[in-house]
Amino acid sequence: MLINLSDVTSRDYKTVSLEAEIEADAFVSRLGKFPIVEKTPLKLVIANKGNKELEISASADLTVVIPCSRCLEDVRRQFSLRIARTVDMKATDEDRARNLDESSYISGCTLDSERLVFDELIVQWPAKVLCREDCRGICSKCGANLNQGECGCNRESLDPRMAAFRTVFRNFGTQEQ
Ligand SMILES: [Zn+2]
Ligand SMILES: [Zn+2]
Known part of the structure; x- marks a missing residue:
């Protein structure tokens, strides 16, 4: 108006x-x-x-x-x-x-x-909005809402960010030895 x-x-x-x-x-x-x-x-x-x-x-x-x-x-x-x-x-x-x-x-x-x-x-405007504090998000493989139960996917090996992190961690570990 x-x-x-x-x-x-x-x-x-x-x-x-x-x-x-x-x-x-x-x-x-x-x-x-x-x-x-x-x-x-x-x-x-x-x-x-x-x-x-x-x-x-x-x-x-x-x-x-x-x-x-x-x-x-x-x-x-x-x-x-x-x-x-x-x-x-x-x-x-x-x-x-x-x-x-x-x-x-x-x-x-x-x-x-x-x-x-x-x-x-x-x-x-909030930077982040959560439906609840402990929202479990969606499965990165099948897209299931994990708040409604586990979908059974093995997500650990599929998350590229985790894989990259593990590589860095492994290299870091090698240098340490
Ligand atoms: Zn949520
Ligand atoms: Zn899944």
Whole structure:
């Protein structure tokens, strides 16, 4: 949703509160597309602190489905977005670009609430998601989900990383002797 900030920007010490529906039904990044299955509206409080500086607070709760890093089963991950930003409305878009300002969610006198949510999700995005701490992953040979039981494959001899590791270890052992 695009929110026009000209009214609050032009009136010193004015504060506005509003809610913006989160329109996206998936979070799309270079990592892939992840469905957003639950979401609250984004609650925004925008306060003019004088001198055309806006203090923006925003909060929303989202549930996003992300595959487990090991077994690829869907995991429902909750995100609690609590955003606090200060924006200098005297800066032009060119100033912001030059200063590598993150506030690309501000363009001219407009705030893009979807962009604000997206930027915060990127910041909070987990490096790894596990369906459970001791997820056993999938068999590298047959692809079976090992959380559902042992498939019977002999994986030890098939994992090339393990084989390489053993070679290094063997060479190292030879030098030692
Ligand atoms: Zn898993
Ligand atoms: Zn297997």
